[in-house]
Amino acid sequence: MAAQSVQPLQDSLEALEKTLEPLFEKELHESLDEMDHLEQAKLCATLPYVIDQLLLSFLRAKGIKEEDQEFVHSELNRAKEYFRKIPWASGSNTEGRVSE
Numbered sequence: 001m002a003a004q005s006v007q008p009l010q011d012s013l014e015a016l017e018k019t020l021e022p023l024f025e026k027e028l029h030e031s032l033d034e035m036d037h038l039e040q041a042k043l044c045a046t047l048p049y050v051i052d053q054l055l056l057s058f059l060r061a062k063g064i065k066e067e068d069q070e071f072v073h074s075e076l077n078r079a080k081e082y083f084r085k086i087p088w089a090s091g092s093n094t095e096g097r098v099s100e
Contacts, residue, residue, distance in 0.1 A: 049079035
């Protein structure tokens with residue numbers, strides 16, 4: 001039964017690893033050098049968000065109380081705010097969205 005509840009998480013982590021694999025093939029600065037400024041901003045805003053989400057998932061899996069996770073939630077909110085600023089900075093009329 002426990003293995004069934006862990007399988008979706010394991011599948012999600014494997015999909016995430018496959019998606020992020022191209023980023024791990026070279027140094028971050030090399031990847032950034034190949035991108036335009038907008039793509040650089042998106043990547044630099046997304047990476048902390050992904051790391052914070054993984055940390056939050058880890059803490060929840062370990063049974064850490066919600067009130068002890070507040071520092072991660074504040075960092076997630078900060079990362080979301082940066083992500084929301086990207087369309088504004090690029091001159092786009094659409095607001096950036098980060099799913100919960």
